[in-house]
Amino acid sequence: MSMGFIVITALLLALIVYVAIGLAVGRKTKGVADLLPLTADRQAKVKNPAEFSTSTVATTISLATVIMAFFELAQYLGLWLLWTVITTAAGLFVVRLFADRIWIRISAYDHRPTLHEFLGREFNSQVLLHVGAVCTSLGFLGAFAVELMVGSRFFAGLIPYISAPIVVAALCIVSFFYTAVGGFRAVIITDRVQMISIWMLLACLPIFYIYYVLTHGGWNENLAKMPPGILDFSYSKEVLSFLVGIFVINVPTFISDMSIWQRIAGAQKHRTVTAGLGRSAFSAAVTWAVLALLACFVFMIVPLSPGTNSLVSLLKTIGSTGGFFSSAVLFITVLGLYGAMLSTASTQLIAVSHTLYADVFLRPGKGALQQHLESKRELGISRAILVFTALVSTILVQLLSSIGFSIADLVFAIYGAQLGLCPLVLLALLWDRPRLKNLSIAATVAVSSGFVAGWAAAIYGRLTRNTDLVFLSPVISLVLSVFILGLGVVCDKIRRTLAENVNWILIKSVIKARREGFYHFIPQTKSTRLVCLKDRCARCCRVIGTPVVTPQEAEFIGPSSLMRDKNAMFVKSDSGACTLLKNGLCSIYPHRPKGCREYPWYNIDGRLYCDSGCPGVKYDKDERPDIADIQPFDNFFPHTPKLVVWLIKKICIRNLGRFV
């Protein structure tokens, strides 16, 4: 059998199986709830932990970003590729750690929210919902188109006499069709088919490696063909940036991945999610590890060839080996690879169409979701969204390719856009709604900035041929998002601290006093005395007439003349004027509060000051009070954070020069 015949047959079989699954599921699709996981009890569901696990692992294994990438990177990274295995398993484990919280949170809704609806509701921000939906949609659309492009190029590498556009068209039509007809349930079933074909591939290829080595000179001879550095963990600067970059991409990404979120939304039981995620982490680790080892050891069979992916070279070698065994290995491998490609493409398509339908089209105000679940019209709309967005993504990638974006560039830009959601998801799971509500602006700005910065870094890096910048675009997106959200958290903490602890009566009194020329403190180092103008003035009582009183002073003054705020008591005032001032005189003069007696002298950090706003201050004679008799300035601001009191002192002392 010729190689072309085997490859085309395997591809056609994959296409036929997936279309058949789409049609079979589509026959039972009565409404939009059967197409998308909008509720827990319809066709669009994940039935059990095994289904959850295989489907989740399938979302992580794409032809473009994993299999082809492994075989391309193995020559540079060698066994360091296993780091991707560890970080991917860790990323899924992070989701498992939060699985209980996610389940509890989404169970509080009357339907299954999308990731963005969840964020929008928890942070109480419609803008955040829409910004998040756009970020996810663009990311998945880009990834979808990349998957198709890589698939067609891969095919062109094997069968050069069939043009790539024809292959792209065939792959697009099939993936649009079966996803639009069968929806989420078809994707879950094809994910299982994908994983079965991947595991067959992973079983066949090692057998072929062993067979090839034993029939071509034995282990020593073939291991000697391996390029240096592949089988050891040698360190270099490039390796370090790879390790950091992959860690940042893989570990936090799954918690903010709409396709993982969809599978959680599609589960009917809590255990399906928790057990499924636990198995996913283990299964992904095993699958990715075998793939990484196959990519490293491929150089026993094919030589390093610049510009050619070693997987293509490997398949050509298998095809040229001849015999039934090699033909079977080639058939199974191509079937597995295209199964991975189609299933990944459909996962991305269904994630985008779910996002756009639920978060953009079915926006609040258009009626309760329940009204739309049975509607044939809504079903048609959601299918149309799916096909339309897929077409747009294909055009988008063609445009980006025309300005020089490579596949790797796109992948990093895509991840860069989505990672900005990660800190928000974690915060939404850890905090309650009232606290999150205060962060709605910061959250929206964080996601938008992370998205723009991720794409901008990738585009600028590409245009200036700075590949480091392209590679770092996800890190930039994540760091910026974390920074802005962190800033929001700090500002909110300060705001709440001020609201809970700062006595605003006093702060307002200080502001008013400053405006009226009071609270301008002069250090008293020279002869000074007070000649009070009493009822001819009484400005202190009219402007800063909100004196703090001690419990003993309060007993005499009586509750009707007092007000309380945050454990402090004051004499009631009317726009800063003390209500105990009658006809220009203090009505409780012999028992007035200590602060009133001390005015205009202040003890600020052990140093004597005088308020320059008092017109009775004279400099002809030294009658300054003893500093020990004046209460510390801080006493006027009970239960106020030290930082705020410090700030007031600085402000009130700062402009001294103008008044001396």
Ligand code: SF4
């Ligand atoms: S502002 Fe000064 S002068 Fe005027 S009443 Fe008060 S203490 Fe006396």
Ligand code: SF4
């Ligand atoms: S208690 Fe008497 S001295 Fe103090 S502010 Fe009021 S009126 Fe003035």
